Amino acid sequence: MTAPRTVLLTGAAGGMGTLMRELLPPYGYRLRLFDRRPVDRRTSENAAGEPDVITADLADRKALREAVRDVDAIIHLAGISLEAPFEKILRANIEGTYHLYEAAREEGVRRVVFASSNHAVGFTPRPADGSAAIPVDTPHRPDTYYGLSKGFGEDLASLYWDLHGIETVSIRIGSCFPRPTSVRMLSIWLSPADCARLLHAALTAPDVGHTVVHGSSANTRLWWDLSTARALGYEPQDDSEPYAAELVAAHGELDPDDPEHAHLGGAFCTDPPQWPH
Structure with a gap:
């Protein structure tokens, strides 16, 4: 039997990280979990026994x-996932991502999947x-300091591919929740x-270099265009439309x-930005 591939999952205690701790191991991955907040091992399945859990900040090199x-x-996945003062975004999302790539x-390590954002x-x-x-x-047009940090992460990934041969798939995630919670979210x-x-x-597509893809279901x-995601072998199975009548x-x-509806970023494009994600 082939040993499962070991994958470091940063931001493992966050909302998306918590979901992926359950959903990724059936693909054969052994997860190593990293977060500045404690992760409950009991809530984490793994392809090969109990996961390694490291509780630390991205600043702890x-x-x-x-x-x-x-x-x-x-x-x-680690970092601040909403708008925040620039100093906090700088430390967590910009410097933290740099520390990860270093x-x-x-x-x-020769493959990174970076959680970028719409x-x-x-x-x-x-x-x-x-x-x-x-x-x-589409050229970068960030709507917040948070969005700015995601554009930085994509460019950093491109630099580390060209300079150091580290491949990255940067996924511009729409909204990853168990169900859509707004009419805007029906589209992303x-x-x-x-x-x-x-x-x-x-994680498994060959020869990705630095590839940017949109991350959503087949709504x-x-x-947005999912062609580069599909080129990796992604075949989305879900659609938000069953939730549409209730939300509309x-x-x-x-x-x-x-x-709030004029741009892809929705209420993030207002001043001040509004929530939810």
Whole structure:
């Protein structure tokens, strides 16, 4: 029997990390879990026994290097996932991602999956009904300091590919929740099961160099192009449309004249940015 591949999962105590701790091991991965908050081992299945758990901050470069050592790949989810003062975004999302890539370089890890975000291009106008989907080569148009940090992460991944040969798939994640919670989310929802499918494809596709993909399910109301994700072998199985009637009845269809609905980033494009993600 082939030993399972060991994958470092940063941000393992977060919302998406918690979902992936359950959904990734059936693909044959042995997860090593990293977060600055404690992770309950009892809630984490694994392909090969109890997971390794490392409780440390991304600023702890010694702990991070130890976490990276001897892993086959890294899924980088850690960081602040909403808008915050620039100093906090700088430390967690920008410096923290740099520290991760330096640890990967030092330990010879050759594959990273980076959790980017739709907010890296949040000020891109959302497509009108029936118009062409937003292409993956859309230039960075961040809507927040958070979105700015995700654009930085994509560019850092590109640099480490060109300079050090570390391959990365940067996934511009829409909204990964068990179910969509807003009308906007109907267009960018990534079901947890599809998220695991996409991460698996990103970990196993050959010769990715630095590839940017959009991360969502096969939604009827999809706003963006999934072709680069599908080229990795990703085959989304879910669609947000079964939730549409309830959400539209409660909130109405998106009003194109509402500033919150004019851009891909939604309410993140307002001043100050509004939630949820």
